[in-house]
Structure formats: C-alpha cells, structure tokens
Amino acid sequence: MVCLCAGAGLPAAAAAGPVRREVDRARMKRIALALLVAAALALPMVAGDYFLRAILVPFLILSLAALGLNVLVGYCGQISLGTGAFMAIGAYAAFNFHVRVEGMPLLLALLLGGVCATAVGVIFGIPSLRIKGLYLAVATLATQFFTDWAFLRIKWLTHDSPTGSVSVGDLRILGSPIETPAQKYWLCLGVVAVFTLAIANLVRGRAGREWMAIRDMDVAASVIGIRPVAAKLSAFAVSSFVVGVAGALWGFVHLGAWEPAAFSIDRSFQLLFMVIIGGMGSIAGGFLGAAFMVLLPLALNQVPAWLGLPISTATVSHLELVAFGGLIVFFLIAEPNGLARLASRIPRRQA
Numbered sequence: 111m112v113c114l115c116a117g118a119g120l121p122a123a124a125a126a127g128p129v130r131r132e133v134d135r136a137r138m139k140r141i142a143l144a145l146l147v148a149a150a151l152a153l154p155m156v157a158g159d160y161f162l163r164a165i166l167v168p169f170l171i172l173s174l175a176a177l178g179l180n181v182l183v184g185y186c187g188q189i190s191l192g193t194g195a196f197m198a199i200g201a202y203a204a205f206n207f208h209v210r211v212e213g214m215p216l217l218l219a220l221l222l223g224g225v226c227a228t229a230v231g232v233i234f235g236i237p238s239l240r241i242k243g244l245y246l247a248v249a250t251l252a253t254q255f256f257t258d259w260a261f262l263r264i265k266w267l268t269h270d271s272p273t274g275s276v277s278v279g280d281l282r283i284l285g286s287p288i289e290t291p292a293q294k295y296w297l298c299l300g301v302v303a304v305f306t307l308a309i310a311n312l313v314r315g316r317a318g319r320e321w322m323a324i325r326d327m328d329v330a331a332s333v334i335g336i337r338p339v340a341a342k343l344s345a346f347a348v349s350s351f352v353v354g355v356a357g358a359l360w361g362f363v364h365l366g367a368w369e370p371a372a373f374s375i376d377r378s379f380q381l382l383f384m385v386i387i388g389g390m391g392s393i394a395g396g397f398l399g400a401a402f403m404v405l406l407p408l409a410l411n412q413v414p415a416w417l418g419l420p421i422s423t424a425t426v427s428h429l430e431l432v433a434f435g436g437l438i439v440f441f442l443i444a445e446p447n448g449l450a451r452l453a454s455r456i457p458r459r460q461a
Contacts, residue, residue, distance in 0.1 A: 172356075175352070180388075185313055191248075191378050194378035197360060200223035207219040210269075227354025232343055234346075235342065239339055239343075254374075262274045310393050320341040323341075324336065324342060360373075387437060
C-alpha cells in the first residue's frame with residue numbers, strides 16, 4: 111500500500127519541477143523588466159555624471175562583452191583567451207567604417223564592427239573542430255597576439271596612425287548628438303537590452319540546445335544528429351559578433367580615443383573572470399560578473415580610507431589581483447555556477 115501511494119505521488123512530484131521552473135522564469139522576467147525600467151528612467155535622474163561615465167557605462171559594455179563570451183564558454187563549452195582581440199577588431203573596424211565612409215551612421219558602424227569580428231572569429235574558431243581544452247585556449251590566444259601586432263604594424267588599419275592610437279568624435283544618431291554621460295548611458299543601455307533579449311531567445315531555441323549538447327558531450331551530440339561543425343562555428347560567430355559590438359562601444363562611447371593596449375590580454379582575462387564569477391551558461395551571469403569586477407576595485411580603494419589605514423595605491427592594485435584570484439578559486443570549488451546560481455536560490459528560500 112505504501113509503495114502504491116509512493117508510486118502515485120511520483121507524477122505529481124515529476125510535474126512539480128517544470129512548474130517551478132516556469133514560475134521562476136516568469137519571476138525573473140518580471141524582475142528583469144522592472145530593472146530595465148528603473149535603469150532607463152530612475153538611474154539617470156539620481157546618478158551624477160561621474161557615476162554614469164565611470165561606472166554605469168563601463169558596466170553595461172563589459173556586461174555585453176561577458177554575455178558574448180558566455181555564449182562560447184558557458185553555453186558551448188569552448189575555451190577562449192582572445193576576447194580582447196575580438197573587442198579590438200570590432201573597435202578598429204567600426205572606426206574605419208566611421209572615418210572612411212562619408213555619412214556612415216553610428217549604429218551601422220558599430221554593427222559592421224561586429225560583423226568584421228565575426229569573420230575573424232569564425233576563422234580562428236576552425237581549430238575548435240579538431241582540438242579542445244588547453245590546446246583550443248592556446249589557439250585562441252594566438253588571436254590576441256596577432257591583433258596586437260596588426261594594429262601596431264599595419265598603418266592602414268589605424269588610418270595611418272604611427273602608434274596605433276585613434277580617436278573619434280561628434281557621435282550622432284539620427285542627427286542627434288551623443289555627448290552627455292546620460293546620452294551615452296542610454297545608448298549603451300538600449301544596445302545591451304536588445305542584444306540580451308536576442309541572446310536569451312537564441313539560447314532557449316534550437317541553436318542554444320545544440321550548443322549545450324556540444325558542451326555536455328560532443329560525441330553523443332553528433333550521434334543524435336547535431337553537427338558539431340555548424341554548432342561550434344555558430345557559437346564562435348555569435349560570440350565574436352557580440353564581443354565586437356561591445357569593443358566598438360568601448361572605444362566609441364567609453365574611451366573616445368584608444369590604442370591597442372586598451373584591448374590587451376588583460377582584458378581577455380578580465381572578461382573570462384567575469385564569466386566564471388558571474389556564472390557560466392547564464393544570461394544573468396554576465397551582468398553579475400561585470401558588476402562585481404567594476405565595483406570591487408572601487409570598494410577596495412575606499413575600504414582603507416574608511417578604516418583609516420595608510421595603504422598606497424600600488425598595494426591596493428595588488429590587493430585587487432589577490433581578491434580576484436581568491437574568488438575565482440572559491441567559485442570554482444564551492445560554486446562553479448557562480449553568482450547567478452546564488453542569486454537564483456534567494457527567491458526559492460523566500461518562497
């Protein structure tokens with residue numbers, strides 16, 4: 111009798127899982143919509159120019175770059191150490207379209223920068239068809255060294271700049287200037303919102319399921335009819351496109367003037383750390399990781415002053431590296447799914 115009752119309870123228990131997931135997904139959609147409305151309307155009213163320019167704009171752009179990298183690393187399981195290179199390709203390609211084509215719209219130049227990054231990303235993604243793991247990481251790292259050399263040595267790519275340094279100005283959209291920190295913030299917010307929605311729909315569709323199947327076990331995925339060639343190259347293409355647009359935004363909107371060092375290997379590692387700390391295979395993970403990486407240096411700079419400790423700036427920078435390294439080890443051991451998994455547990459505990 112007990113067995114029958116237990117067996118009768120199995121269908122209800124099995125059905126409770128999908129129902130709970132649907133409830134959690136609906137709750138997260140409402141939270142995301144509320145945050146978007148607050149970010150678009152409330153933040154520019156209460157935040158000063160410095161907060162918008164130095165914190166919110168970098169946070170949005172780095173979130174977009176981390177989101178693109180998460181498509182490749184978190185959803186498809188392909189390691190990449192050349193994300194900074196694809197950001198540089200997007201920035202310099204958008205710059206060339208902007209200065210060489212008369213009347214080039216700003217948004218179109220940003221998107222074309224992403225297209226150029228996509229082409230290069232697919233080319234350097236071809237080795238992923240034969241190698242994986244550490245060998246793939248080294249292959250993508252070659253992209254970083256190649257772009258560093260190209261933007262310093264090939265003068266045409268930098269509009270004949272002898273040092274690789276370029277600058278842009280007079281940003282306009284439909285004739286309206288983009289000058290103030292609030293206008294730049296709204297531009298970045300709009301681009302990030304559109305790309306986030308597109309990627310969220312993509313990873314829930316057929317492409318996302320194929321990426322996750324390749325990530326979990328590529329041999330089994332090929333057995334059930336998934337083509338690893340198309341899945342891996344499409345992941346590299348989407349990731350490179352999003353990262354390229356983020357790089358163009360970083361150069362045009364945040365920096366205004368930049369050189370190849372702005373997209374060095376440190377930037378690649380920073381974005382990888384964002385994905386690890388924020389949560390691999392999670393849309394929210396890119397935003398949480400970017401917020402952590404942007405806010406932690408500010409907190410470390412302020413804590414010694416609050417405690418009255420005479421700590422030099424050099425020591426604070428070293429503390430940042432120690433904190434980043436320690437937290438990465440912590441999340442890899444204690445919570446491999448990062449801050450996104452921790453955040454997802456809060457509503458369940460409250461319920």
